[in-house]
Amino acid sequence: MKNSNRRVFICQVVTASSAVLATQAMAQARVDEKDAQATALGYLHDTTKVDAKKYPKHTAAQKCANCQLYAGKPTDAWAGCPLFGAKQVAANGWCSAYAKKA
Ligand code: SF4
Numbered sequence: 001m002k003n004s005n006r007r008v009f010i011c012q013v014v015t016a017s018s019a020v021l022a023t024q025a026m027a028q029a030r031v032d033e034k035d036a037q038a039t040a041l042g043y044l045h046d047t048t049k050v051d052a053k054k055y056p057k058h059t060a061a062q063k064c065a066n067c068q069l070y071a072g073k074p075t076d077a078w079a080g081c082p083l084f085g086a087k088q089v090a091a092n093g094w095c096s097a098y099a100k101k102a
Pocket of ligand 1: 043063064065067068069070071081082083089093094095096097098099
């Protein structure tokens with residue numbers, strides 16, 4: 001393999017690898033329950049695990065999928081929420097800012 005061909009090949013591999021990593025990073029951009037914003041809002045991925053003593057108005061029927069702020073379709077497993085920037089929340093998640101979709 002000539003040097004110039006080798007250089008082109010290496011550039012192609014690096015470019016392709018970077019694209020795959022960027023796609024994976026975007027797909028995995030989910031809220032961490034331990035993030036400062038998540039803990040401040042009491043966000044959990046599973047609405048059934050919300051502390052009933054701490055949030056007495058919470059019910060298991062309340063979840064991100066039927067919240068006004070859920071940016072996806074109700075059938076999407078994960079979608080954006082403006083309270084968490086570019087990160088996604090779970091359809092079955094919940095936080096204390098929950099507002100039932102009209
Ligand atoms: S505001 Fe609504 S969609 Fe966003 S995390 Fe809280 S319950 Fe889920």
